[in-house]
Amino acid sequence: QVQPVESGGGMVQPGGSLRLSCAASGPTFASYAVAWFRQAPGMEREFVGAISGSSWSGYSTSYVDSVKGRFTISRDNGKYTVYLQMNSLKPEDTAIYYCAIRQAPQVKLTMNEYSYWGQGTQVTVSS
DSSP states (O other): OOOOEEEOOEEEOTTOOEEEEEEOOOTTGGGSEEEEEEEOTTSOOEEEEEEOOOBTTBOOEEEOGGGTTTEEEEEEGGGTEEEEEEOSOOGGGOEEEEEEEESSSSOOOSGGGOOEEOOOEEEEEOO
16 A cells, blocks of 8 residues: 655745655555645645656656746655655745655646545745
């Protein structure tokens, strides 16, 4: 059973940075795509970014346009952890951030492609 657990959320001022972590387990973790979604109050949950599972060509990442150049996803398979580095944070980044795992290496952008979800971690960007 792969159950992700998020950590690292908090409150930060605009322009600041946070790093979220998604810890999971399982011998095949390295082969799974891992995504970050977020949900702001009154809004639908949206795709933020994802990193593929391992392949002969390495890893690939995908991001929603609103975070490109500011957010970076990486993974440390030895620690069964995926990271979301968030820089230049804006008030509109305020949301609950969820980690989701797909039991396949390819990145997908829709929620129904991901089988395992964490409980979420709150990120608040405010002065």
